[in-house]
Amino acid sequence: MHYTQTEIEGLEKIYRANLLNAISGYKPANLIGTISKSGQTNLAIFSSVIHLGANPALLGLIVRPAKVPRHSYENMKETGFFTINHIHKNFVEKAHFTSAKFDRNVSEFDVCKLTAEYQSGFLAPFVKESKIKIGLKLVDEIPIKLNETILMIGKIEHIFFPAEIVGIDGNMNVDQTENIAISGLESYYLPTKLASFPYAKPDILPGFE
Amino acid sequence: MHYTQTEIEGLEKIYRANLLNAISGYKPANLIGTISKSGQTNLAIFSSVIHLGANPALLGLIVRPAKVPRHSYENMKETGFFTINHIHKNFVEKAHFTSAKFDRNVSEFDVCKLTAEYQSGFLAPFVKESKIKIGLKLVDEIPIKLNETILMIGKIEHIFFPAEIVGIDGNMNVDQTENIAISGLESYYLPTKLASFPYAKPDILPGFE
Numbered sequence: 001m002h003y004t005q006t007e008i009e010g011l012e013k014i015y016r017a018n019l020l021n022a023i024s025g026y027k028p029a030n031l032i033g034t035i036s037k038s039g040q041t042n043l044a045i046f047s048s049v050i051h052l053g054a055n056p057a058l059l060g061l062i063v064r065p066a067k068v069p070r071h072s073y074e075n076m077k078e079t080g081f082f083t084i085n086h087i088h089k090n091f092v093e094k095a096h097f098t099s100a101k102f103d104r105n106v107s108e109f110d111v112c113k114l115t116a117e118y119q120s121g122f123l124a125p126f127v128k129e130s131k132i133k134i135g136l137k138l139v140d141e142i143p144i145k146l147n148e149t150i151l152m153i154g155k156i157e158h159i160f161f162p163a164e165i166v167g168i169d170g171n172m173n174v175d176q177t178e179n180i181a182i183s184g185l186e187s188y189y190l191p192t193k194l195a196s197f198p199y200a201k202p203d204i205l206p207g208f209e
Numbered sequence: 210m211h212y213t214q215t216e217i218e219g220l221e222k223i224y225r226a227n228l229l230n231a232i233s234g235y236k237p238a239n240l241i242g243t244i245s246k247s248g249q250t251n252l253a254i255f256s257s258v259i260h261l262g263a264n265p266a267l268l269g270l271i272v273r274p275a276k277v278p279r280h281s282y283e284n285m286k287e288t289g290f291f292t293i294n295h296i297h298k299n300f301v302e303k304a305h306f307t308s309a310k311f312d313r314n315v316s317e318f319d320v321c322k323l324t325a326e327y328q329s330g331f332l333a334p335f336v337k338e339s340k341i342k343i344g345l346k347l348v349d350e351i352p353i354k355l356n357e358t359i360l361m362i363g364k365i366e367h368i369f370f371p372a373e374i375v376g377i378d379g380n381m382n383v384d385q386t387e388n389i390a391i392s393g394l395e396s397y398y399l400p401t402k403l404a405s406f407p408y409a410k411p412d413i414l415p416g417f418e
Contacts, residue, residue: 001369001370001371001372001375002328002329002367002368002369003367003368004329004366004367005266005364005365005366005367008266008365008368009264009266011379012379013264014378014379015377015378015379016263016264016266016379017263017264017379018378018379018380018381019263019368019375019379019380019381020260020263020266020365021260021263022380022381022383023260023268023341023343023365023368023370023381024237024239024258024259024260024268024293025237025238025239025258025295025341025383025388025390026235026236026237026238026383026388026389026390026400027235027237027260028233028234028235028236029234029235030233030234047260048259048260049233049234050233050257050259050271051229051230051232051233051236051256051257051271052271052353052355052356052358053229053355053356053358054225054226054228054229054230055218055222055225055226055356056355056356057214057217057218057225057229058355058356059232059233060353062259062260062261084233086234089403092403092404093404093406093415093417094417096406096409097406097409097414097415097417098409099409100409100410100411100414101410101411102411103411106411111411111414112414112417113417113418119211120211120213132232132234134232139355140353140354140355142351142353142360144261144269144349144351144360144362145349146261146262146265146267146348146349146362147261147262147264147265147267149261149262151351151353151360153353153355155214156214156217156229156232157213157214158211158212158213158214159211159212159217159228159232160210160211161210161232162210163210166210166228168224169223169224169227170220170221170223170224170225170226170227170228171227171228171231171393171395171396172227172228172231172232172392172393172396174231174234174235174392174393174396174398175398179234179235180235180403181234181235181390181398181400183381183383183400184380184381184383185408186380186405186406186407186408187380187381187383187402187404187405188402188403188404188405188406189383189384189390189400189401189402189403190400190401190403191235191390191392191398191399191400191401192398192399192400192401193396193397193398194298194301194389194397194398194399195301195302195396195397196395196396196397197302197305197306197395197397198395199394199395200305200306200307200308200309201309201310202309202310202311202312202315202320205306205309205320205321206302206306208302208303208306208321208322209322
């Protein structure tokens with residue numbers, strides 16, 4: 001099947017959104033935890049978390065402030081902090097429904113039955129049920145003018161993870177956590193380990209084919 | 210296990226790189242196809258492709274031009290076009306080894322035994338063996354000053370995919386393609402479908418717990 005740019009622009013809106021949200025490949029499944037100045041917590045599923053660098057330790061996140069819900073964005077701006085929490089297969093449905101457009105005074109922690117947890121004096125709430133959790137300070141906000149989205153950049157201040165999934169070289173056996181991946185807007189996948197390979201060098205290539 | 214910011218900064222370099230490249234969750238597995246003005250093709254594995262929007266249809270990609278190899282970046286700048294090609298489980302090892310630092314005059318298509326394919330008059334080479342392929346025009350380049358990376362933004366001009374994996378609502382059953390996901394810098398995962406849920410609305414929540 002082949003679609004050109006013109007054909008893509010002519011697709012029915014929901015069809016196009018579903019197709020194009022899947023076309024980039026598997027996406028990470030994370031819950032973003034925030035709190036307002038007045039103490040109202042918020043939790044929202046995002047598939048746009050991206051690794052930006054290990055030194056300094058930076059992660060990015062795409063937000064769409066022109067569209068509701070924008071509570072996560074507002075809280076990040078108000079307090080300067082947020083958390084990223086991996087989604088385990090056992091609470092994928094709860095995580096999905098954090099995407100409903102709840103009122104500002106409703107906490108998704110409450111209605112979706114997930115537990116806000118505060119650790120190490122960090123301001124923003126973590127998800128107690130998550131096996132990998134990251135606390136970040138908002139350090140930059142880069143507007144993407146072409147579609148009015150924003151790349152929010154966080155510097156990692158805390159990471160929490162099960163010690164037993166990390167090897168002596170820092171590699172994580174993430175499938176042991178039973179965390180999931182996302183495709184499109186509503187499909188959730190459980191990955192299993194297929195292969196790993198050594199650092200690639202031009203002079204020691206495998207004999208392909 | 211808990212690391213603070215100070216502890217992260219003190220980690221051994223390779224350990225830190227492996228750990229932090231896995232901490233954001235599963236990442237998409239794509240090969241970026243480019244060609245120089247003089248006709249030299251290049252193919253490189255990237256885990257940083259990100260969905261930016263469906264209308265206009267935009268995808269992003271993080272590049273590190275300050276570090277070798279930068280051939281993909283140079284070709285994108287020279288010609289203004291690039292392709293994104295999903296990685297199938299049957300050629301994951303070939304895809305991994307495109308990350309070796311080959312000389313500028315070596316094509317990863319040749320040494321890693323993948324096939325450059327030209328379609329619909331599009332300038333940049335696609336990967337024939339891929340089941341989902343995207344042709345993009347470079348439309349913006351946003352510097353991330355904090356770590357000298359760049360968010361390259363492409364507008365989708367062509368998409369190719371197997372018709373049978375797309376439902377009438379545009380949702381893709383991507384696991385039918387047997388394409389893979391990445392964790393960290395060297396680990397590859399095959400996802401299987403776990404669940405999908407309807408568009409979330411606050412007034413029709415499932416009864417959690």
